[in-house]
Amino acid sequence: MTIAPVSPAAPMAERVRVRLSGAVQGVGMRPFVHRLAADCGLAGFVLNGPDGVTIEVEGAGIATFLARLQAERPPLARIEGLAIEPIPAERAAGFAILASRGGPTATRIVPDAATCPACLDELFDPASRFNRYPFVNCTHCGPRWTISRRLPYDRAETSMAGFPLCAACAADYADPSNRRFHAEPVACPACGPRLTHPVAEIATALRAGKIVALKGIGGFHLVCDATDEAAVATLRRRKGRDAKPFAVMVANAASVGLVAEPTEAEADLAATPGRPIVLMQARPGLLAPSVAPRLGRVGVVLAYAPLHHLLFAELAGGPAGHAVAGHDWRAANPSMLVATSANPGGEPLVVDDDDAEARLAGIADLIVGHDRPIVTRADDSVMQVVAGRPAFLRRARGFVPDPIPLTEDGPDILAVGGHLKATVTVTRGREAFVSQHIGDLDGAETLRFWHETVAHLLAVTGVRPAAVAADLHPDYRSTLAAEAMGLPMLRVQHHAAHVAAVAAEHGIAGPVLGLALDGHGLGADGGAWGGELIRLDGAGWRRLGSLDPLPLPGGDRAAREPWRMGVAALHRLGRSAEVGRLFATEPLAGPLAARLAAGHERIATSSLGRLFDAAAALLGLAGRQAYEGQAAMEMEALVATPRALDRGYRIEGTRICFAPLLAALADLRADPVRGAELFHGTLIEGLAAWTLRAAADQGLDRVALGGGCLMNRVLAEGLDAALRAGGVAPLLPIKLPPNDGGLSFGQAVLARRMISREG
Amino acid sequence: MSHGSGGRASADLVAQIFRDAFANEWLDQGNDQASLPLPAGQRLVMTTDGYVVSPLFFPGGDIGSLAVHGTINDIAMAGARPLYLSASFIVEEGFPLGDLDRIAGSMGAASRAAGVPVVTGDTKVVERGKADGVFISTAGVGVVPEGITLSGDRARPGDAVILSGYIGDHGVAIMSSRENLEFETAVLSDSAALHGLVAAMVAAAGPSLRTMRDPTRGGLAATLNELAHQSGVGFRIDEEAVPVRAEVAAACELLGLDPLYVANEGKLVAVVAPEAAERLLAVMRAHPLGRDAALIGTVVADERQFVQMTTSFGGGRIVDWLSGEQLPRIC
Ligand SMILES: [Fe+3]
Ligand SMILES: [Mg+2]
Ligand SMILES: [Zn+2]
Ligand SMILES: [Zn+2]
Structure with a gap:
C-alpha cells in the first residue's frame, strides 16, 4: 500500500472517508485526529476498526487536515496505508470518537517506547499527580509489547488488567483531548503498580558499589556503578561472565559524551524511542576498564523507563533522600x-x-521488583551504525513486533529459525513478524521461552500457520520442535536463508547474488558451510562458490577454541612443524596436528567465521573464547585501517583461498595490529573481487550480504565500499541482525515461495 | 581362511572352530536346534542383536566377547537371568583363520565365564567384499522372576537415577584403536556381562527398581532420552556426578566428542524409587562391576521430556537426542 499524495490545490469533496493502516492503534491516533479536526473546524468522527483507523471529516478545512494528519502524526504512529474516498455530506455538527468496531482483529501491537518528554516533565513536576511515579506513561510512550497477552490491544488483555483505574486516570483515559486517552497502560500512584523499594535505597546501594537487580520493561537488569571497577569485577565474577562486554546506561543524550564519542548518526540512534544499546567509540577515562575489555567500542543505552530517570536523578542529587524535585532530566x-x-x-x-529472588539472589545484593507483570520478556536491542545506516546486532525491546513488509503474497507460515541467537517469524499476508531475540537453544529454559514465544507471536498476530519452515540441520532444537508441530514442513538451507532474508528486507526476490559470511550451517551436501557465494532467484538458489575449506578439528569445539583452527590452518599450509611453537600452551595441539596429518579429521569447513578464528589464533589473540565471536571482535577492535596483502588470496575456479594471507599471519605474532589490518583488508579485497567476478559471470548487479560475520563493521563497510566501487549494489542487513537472528525471516521468505511455486 | 565360497570343506572348518570353542551339552548334540529345559513359573525373556564392529579386536575385547556381553546385557536389563545364547556368523572369504580362532575362543571364554552357553549356531562364508571380516548375529533367552517388571515407561518424578560406573570407555577404546591414539593410560573397553550385578540389584531393590538400560550406542544421552520419552518425564542429571575417566575426557576433547554420547558395553543406568536408592547403590558398589556406581540425578516432571545436565552454575543444558553423529551447531 502506498500513501496517496494529497494536493491542496485539488478540489476537495465536502466529506471524505479516510482509512489509515499501519501502526495506528494504541499510539494516540484518535485523540490526535480529534484535536486536529477541531483545529481545522471539521465535523465527523474517528474510530478504531479491525483493519485500522477510519476517519470521516466534513468541512472546508479537509485539505489542511489531510496534510497535517501525516505531518504531525503521533510519535509512535506509522502510517503505512492511507486511502481517501469522497462521500456524501451529512451536515451534522461536532466531531466524535466512536466506539471501536469489532470484527476480526487484524490490528497490531506496537513496540515498547521510551518515556516521552511530556511524561518526563510530569515525572519531575511536584505539582503533577505523576511526580516521581515510576510507571508514568501515555499514548506516546510506555510498555506495549511486553505487557500484551494477545489481540486486541486492550487493557484487559495486558498485564495492567489487574489495576483498575482511579477516578483521575479513568477521566484521562476517557478524555479525547488528553494525552492518555485510551492509553492502555495508564496508571498513577493512586491506582497503578508499585516498586518494591524506594528509589533512594537503590541509589544508596549503587553508590556503595552494590549489584542491584532492577526490574525494567522487558526483564530484570543487573545494574552497578560503571565507574567502580570493583563493582564491575564483582558483577563479572558473580554472573560468571569473564570477558563479554557490558552495556552502559546513561541518563540522556547530553550524557553520552561522558562515556563515548558517538558520531551524529550513533547519537541520534541512541535517542530513538526504541532506545537500543548503540555501539560507539569508547571514551577512555571514566568507565571502569572491565566494562568492555579489549574492545574499542562500548554499548551505550539511554535511560528509557521512568524508574531509570528517577534513579539517575537520585544519583545526581547527592545523598539518599535528596529531593529530586526541579531536576532537569535533559541536563x-x-x-x-x-x-x-x-x-x-x-x-x-x-x-x-519470585523468579528473581530464586535466580538472582547469589548475584544481586538488592533485588528491586514491581507488581506490573512482564508478559513477554524482551532483552535490550543492540545496534550499530554501518555504512551510515543503523543496523541491528540484536533485535528485541523497542522494535518488536514491528512487521517487516513483504513484497509478495504467500501463505501464512511459521519459521522457526536456527539454534543460536534464535528468533521465530510469523507471516501474515504481506507482513512478517519477527520475534524478539530468544537466545541459544542449548538450555532448557531458553527452549521453553522459545515455545512461549511461538505461542505468543501466533496469539498476537492471530495467525494459524499453514506450514512451518526450519533449517536443514536435523539437530537444531528448533528443527526438532518444528517436526513435532504436525504441520507441513519445509527445510531451508542455512545460507540460502541468510541471503534471502537480506534480499527480502530490501524488497528483492531475485535474481540476486548472495554472499553468506557465516560461522556454520549445514550445507545441502551435508558439508559444513559458512563462506558461500549463492545465486538466489525466487524460491530457487544455487551455490556458485565457497571459501577453500579448512579442517574443522573437533567440530563445535573449534568454534570455542580458535587455537584448533590455528592448528588446522598450519596443517593446511604444510607448516604443522610450527604447531608446537605457536600453540605451546595447548597440550592437545600436537596430538591434534597428528590427527590432521593422519587424515582422521573428516569435517572440513568453508566457514569465514572459522577463518577469523584461525587468523586470531595465528596472531596469538584469543586461543579460547569466553564468549561467541570474541576472537573476531577483538581482532576487529585492533584495526585502524584495513590493508590488503599483495597476492594474499587466490581465486581458483569457484573457490577463493586465503592461504597466502594465513601464511603471512603465522609470521606476524609480534605485530597483531598489522596482522588484523592485513586480515581485514585482504578479506575485503579478495571477497569483493570474487563476488564481482561472479556478478559479471551471472549478469547480476546486486549482492545481498548476510551471515554473522557481517556483524563485523570493518568487514561490512569495507565490502560495501569495494562492491560499490566495482559497480555492484551491496545490500546490507539493516532491519534484522545479520546473524542467525535474521534466519527465521529468510526461512519464511523462501518457504513461502517454495509453497507458492508448488501451487 | 584358504578358500571356499560356501564350499563344504571351508564351511565345515569354520563351523568346527566354533563348535570347539563353545563346547557344551546342547551344542554337542549337533542338531539344528537346541532343546532346552526352562525353570517353571517364570516369564521368558528373549532378545536378538547384530554385531558389526571395526576394528574386530580392540583394547579390552573383541567382537566375540562383545557379542556375548551385549546379548546377555539386553536380557539382564529386564531384571532377568540369562540362560542360553545362539550365534550366527557371517564370515568374509579370505578372513584369516587365526583371527577367527581368536574370536571364537574369546567368545567361548566369555560365555563360560558368564555361565550362559551358546546352545545353537550357524556359520556362513560369503564372497570377498560381501562382508567386513566377520559379522555376528545372536539371540538370547532368559527368565525373569515373578514380581519383577522392569520397563522403560515406569520412571516417575522423584525417582533416583543411578549409573553403574565410568562412561565412554568402550567408544573411546574403539576410536583410539582406529586412530592409533596414544594416552598415558590405555583406555580399555568396558565390555562386560552385567547379569551378576543385575541379580544383586534385583535381590536388593526388587519391585523398587523401575527400569534398567545399558547405554550402548548413542551413550548415556540416548538412553536417558529414550527413557524420558517412554515414561513421559524429564531427567535432571548432575554433570559433575557422572563418572568419566580423565583419559576418556582427554580423548573426547581431542576428538571433539561429548562423553555422554559415547558408547558403553558394560554399564547400566537404573531408575529406582528414591527410598531404595541408597540401598541399591551400596549393593552395586559391593559388586566388582558396580564399584564406581554413582547417583547421577533424578527424574522430574517435564511435559517436554528434557534431559538436562545441571552444572554447579545452575544452568540446565539440554542433552539432545541426536539424529546421528555430533554435527556442529555453533554458527
Ligand atoms: Fe548463520
Ligand atoms: Mg542390543
Ligand atoms: Zn509519555
Ligand atoms: Zn490513577
Whole structure:
C-alpha cells in the first residue's frame, strides 16, 4: 500500500472517508485526529476498526487536515496505508470518537517506547499527580509489547488488567483531548503498580558499589556503578561472565559524551524511542576498564523507563533522600551504570519477581521488583551504525513486533529459525513478524521461552500457520520442535536463508547474488558451510562458490577454541612443524596436528567465521573464547585501517583461498595490529573481487550480504565500499541482525515461495 | 581362511572352530536346534542383536566377547537371568583363520565365564567384499522372576537415577584403536556381562527398581532420552556426578566428542524409587562391576521430556537426542 499524495490545490469533496493502516492503534491516533479536526473546524468522527483507523471529516478545512494528519502524526504512529474516498455530506455538527468496531482483529501491537518528554516533565513536576511515579506513561510512550497477552490491544488483555483505574486516570483515559486517552497502560500512584523499594535505597546501594537487580520493561537488569571497577569485577565474577562486554546506561543524550564519542548518526540512534544499546567509540577515562575489555567500542543505552530517570536523578542529587524535585532530566548527568540482562547461566532473562529472588539472589545484593507483570520478556536491542545506516546486532525491546513488509503474497507460515541467537517469524499476508531475540537453544529454559514465544507471536498476530519452515540441520532444537508441530514442513538451507532474508528486507526476490559470511550451517551436501557465494532467484538458489575449506578439528569445539583452527590452518599450509611453537600452551595441539596429518579429521569447513578464528589464533589473540565471536571482535577492535596483502588470496575456479594471507599471519605474532589490518583488508579485497567476478559471470548487479560475520563493521563497510566501487549494489542487513537472528525471516521468505511455486 | 565360497570343506572348518570353542551339552548334540529345559513359573525373556564392529579386536575385547556381553546385557536389563545364547556368523572369504580362532575362543571364554552357553549356531562364508571380516548375529533367552517388571515407561518424578560406573570407555577404546591414539593410560573397553550385578540389584531393590538400560550406542544421552520419552518425564542429571575417566575426557576433547554420547558395553543406568536408592547403590558398589556406581540425578516432571545436565552454575543444558553423529551447531 502506498500513501496517496494529497494536493491542496485539488478540489476537495465536502466529506471524505479516510482509512489509515499501519501502526495506528494504541499510539494516540484518535485523540490526535480529534484535536486536529477541531483545529481545522471539521465535523465527523474517528474510530478504531479491525483493519485500522477510519476517519470521516466534513468541512472546508479537509485539505489542511489531510496534510497535517501525516505531518504531525503521533510519535509512535506509522502510517503505512492511507486511502481517501469522497462521500456524501451529512451536515451534522461536532466531531466524535466512536466506539471501536469489532470484527476480526487484524490490528497490531506496537513496540515498547521510551518515556516521552511530556511524561518526563510530569515525572519531575511536584505539582503533577505523576511526580516521581515510576510507571508514568501515555499514548506516546510506555510498555506495549511486553505487557500484551494477545489481540486486541486492550487493557484487559495486558498485564495492567489487574489495576483498575482511579477516578483521575479513568477521566484521562476517557478524555479525547488528553494525552492518555485510551492509553492502555495508564496508571498513577493512586491506582497503578508499585516498586518494591524506594528509589533512594537503590541509589544508596549503587553508590556503595552494590549489584542491584532492577526490574525494567522487558526483564530484570543487573545494574552497578560503571565507574567502580570493583563493582564491575564483582558483577563479572558473580554472573560468571569473564570477558563479554557490558552495556552502559546513561541518563540522556547530553550524557553520552561522558562515556563515548558517538558520531551524529550513533547519537541520534541512541535517542530513538526504541532506545537500543548503540555501539560507539569508547571514551577512555571514566568507565571502569572491565566494562568492555579489549574492545574499542562500548554499548551505550539511554535511560528509557521512568524508574531509570528517577534513579539517575537520585544519583545526581547527592545523598539518599535528596529531593529530586526541579531536576532537569535533559541536563548532562555524570552517573553511568552497567546495565546487563539478568540472565544467569545463559538462561533467559528473569522477568518475575519470585523468579528473581530464586535466580538472582547469589548475584544481586538488592533485588528491586514491581507488581506490573512482564508478559513477554524482551532483552535490550543492540545496534550499530554501518555504512551510515543503523543496523541491528540484536533485535528485541523497542522494535518488536514491528512487521517487516513483504513484497509478495504467500501463505501464512511459521519459521522457526536456527539454534543460536534464535528468533521465530510469523507471516501474515504481506507482513512478517519477527520475534524478539530468544537466545541459544542449548538450555532448557531458553527452549521453553522459545515455545512461549511461538505461542505468543501466533496469539498476537492471530495467525494459524499453514506450514512451518526450519533449517536443514536435523539437530537444531528448533528443527526438532518444528517436526513435532504436525504441520507441513519445509527445510531451508542455512545460507540460502541468510541471503534471502537480506534480499527480502530490501524488497528483492531475485535474481540476486548472495554472499553468506557465516560461522556454520549445514550445507545441502551435508558439508559444513559458512563462506558461500549463492545465486538466489525466487524460491530457487544455487551455490556458485565457497571459501577453500579448512579442517574443522573437533567440530563445535573449534568454534570455542580458535587455537584448533590455528592448528588446522598450519596443517593446511604444510607448516604443522610450527604447531608446537605457536600453540605451546595447548597440550592437545600436537596430538591434534597428528590427527590432521593422519587424515582422521573428516569435517572440513568453508566457514569465514572459522577463518577469523584461525587468523586470531595465528596472531596469538584469543586461543579460547569466553564468549561467541570474541576472537573476531577483538581482532576487529585492533584495526585502524584495513590493508590488503599483495597476492594474499587466490581465486581458483569457484573457490577463493586465503592461504597466502594465513601464511603471512603465522609470521606476524609480534605485530597483531598489522596482522588484523592485513586480515581485514585482504578479506575485503579478495571477497569483493570474487563476488564481482561472479556478478559479471551471472549478469547480476546486486549482492545481498548476510551471515554473522557481517556483524563485523570493518568487514561490512569495507565490502560495501569495494562492491560499490566495482559497480555492484551491496545490500546490507539493516532491519534484522545479520546473524542467525535474521534466519527465521529468510526461512519464511523462501518457504513461502517454495509453497507458492508448488501451487 | 584358504578358500571356499560356501564350499563344504571351508564351511565345515569354520563351523568346527566354533563348535570347539563353545563346547557344551546342547551344542554337542549337533542338531539344528537346541532343546532346552526352562525353570517353571517364570516369564521368558528373549532378545536378538547384530554385531558389526571395526576394528574386530580392540583394547579390552573383541567382537566375540562383545557379542556375548551385549546379548546377555539386553536380557539382564529386564531384571532377568540369562540362560542360553545362539550365534550366527557371517564370515568374509579370505578372513584369516587365526583371527577367527581368536574370536571364537574369546567368545567361548566369555560365555563360560558368564555361565550362559551358546546352545545353537550357524556359520556362513560369503564372497570377498560381501562382508567386513566377520559379522555376528545372536539371540538370547532368559527368565525373569515373578514380581519383577522392569520397563522403560515406569520412571516417575522423584525417582533416583543411578549409573553403574565410568562412561565412554568402550567408544573411546574403539576410536583410539582406529586412530592409533596414544594416552598415558590405555583406555580399555568396558565390555562386560552385567547379569551378576543385575541379580544383586534385583535381590536388593526388587519391585523398587523401575527400569534398567545399558547405554550402548548413542551413550548415556540416548538412553536417558529414550527413557524420558517412554515414561513421559524429564531427567535432571548432575554433570559433575557422572563418572568419566580423565583419559576418556582427554580423548573426547581431542576428538571433539561429548562423553555422554559415547558408547558403553558394560554399564547400566537404573531408575529406582528414591527410598531404595541408597540401598541399591551400596549393593552395586559391593559388586566388582558396580564399584564406581554413582547417583547421577533424578527424574522430574517435564511435559517436554528434557534431559538436562545441571552444572554447579545452575544452568540446565539440554542433552539432545541426536539424529546421528555430533554435527556442529555453533554458527
Ligand atoms: Fe548463520
Ligand atoms: Mg542390543
Ligand atoms: Zn509519555
Ligand atoms: Zn490513577
